[in-house]
Amino acid sequence: MRKAFPQGIPEAILSNELPHDPPYPGDNGIRFEPVPGVKRGNPIIDQLRRAYEENSEKSM
Numbered sequence: 001m002r003k004a005f006p007q008g009i010p011e012a013i014l015s016n017e018l019p020h021d022p023p024y025p026g027d028n029g030i031r032f033e034p035v036p037g038v039k040r041g042n043p044i045i046d047q048l049r050r051a052y053e054e055n056s057e058k059s060m
Contacts, residue, residue: 004030
């Protein structure tokens with residue numbers, strides 16, 4: 001189960017309108033931790049995000 005944003009990740013964070021690392025209401029104190037060597041805006045991150053979302057929907 002997702003510990004941060006158990007009701008779903010806010011669209012503003014998913015769409016990168018807001019950064020992932022500062023506190024955000026509903027994050028339960030869990031912060032984004034970048035993968036070493038992977039820059040923000042990397043297409044790989046977008047692919048991982050989509051896969052995560054698909055997995056999250058299947059497990060609910």
